[in-house]
């Protein structure tokens with residue numbers, strides 16, 4: 001997720017069982033200019049396998065060139081962003097704009113699939129707006145053009161992140177194409193993961209916000225799939241150790257100044273579900289150094305720190321949805 005996740009965060013999710021990780025989106029154009037900052041977003045670990053790099057753009061030849069560069073850098077898959085709603089991306093014809101005409105989406109995929117031997121996959125939304133919920137058409141077009149799998153976030157571009165993801169459109173895409181379909185949107189508990197599988201027939205689940213501050217969601221979902229019950233949530237000190245481990249890894253990779261600035265938002269996510277989390281968050285957004293974060297985390301994540309009940313009473317640890 002752009003600006004939210006990064007190599008150390010993905011590694012943490014993998015340690016908890018995430019089966020496939022994807023870089024944040026990078027610009028095809030910037031890759032072709034050999035832009036150093038863009039390439040730094042594609043930092044990876046040899047332990048990260050399979051790993052996908054996500055790219056955005058509109059021009060088939062540029063997208064093919066980007067796919068070649070990504071394959072050359074050792075990635076196992078290349079994913080095309082057809083879901084980003086933000087004006088900077090969608091306004092230039094990239095991201096979700098590619099869904100407006102399935103022929104444009106197909107032209108991009110065809111050029112990329114011809115250029116590389118690694119799988120080319122697509123991440124899309126339900127459609128552009130309520131009148132154009134055309135994910136099944138776009139999925140058919142990109143599957144015919146050579147896409148190896150599609151992920152569908154069950155919201156339109158017009159919805160941004162409001163309302164709830166519509167699972168029925170994911171089910172419709174699943175019925176429309178012969179390639180694997182991954183369901184995405186609002187999965188933040190094992191119960192919601194099971195519901196996504198049950199109601200859509202999808203082949204896998206993509207988790208975004210539900211993994212922010214709770215990377216153990218992958219372990220919990222896998223446990224529920226295998227045994228019907230998730231392990232208890234990690235104790236406060238365990239959460240603290242994961243948080244500080246992440247901060248150290250990020251500081252090593254990007255330098256303490258940048259690492260700690262990235263940690264301001266991520267740290268807030270780790271306090272989710274704990275009593276007095278708001279007080280922790282108020283302080284976390286002002287941290288300047290790794291030492292600041294260590295002091296704050298040690299004072300907050302103590303053995304006595306209680307969890308607040310799950311919102312809406314969702315039975316987050318069991319198979320019930």
Ligand SMILES: Cc1cc2nc3c(=O)[nH]c(=O)nc-3n(C[C@H](O)[C@H](O)[C@H](O)COP(=O)(O)O)c2cc1C
Nearest residue numbers: 001002004024025123153185186187207208209210
């Ligand atoms: C801060 C943020 C950054 C995101 N960046 C990306 C991105 O780079 N590529 C992408 O395909 N989706 C991105 N998304 C969308 C998520 O991948 C996902 O489709 C969406 O949040 C719905 O799923 P969720 O409810 O599991 O989060 C981003 C979402 C957020 C909130």
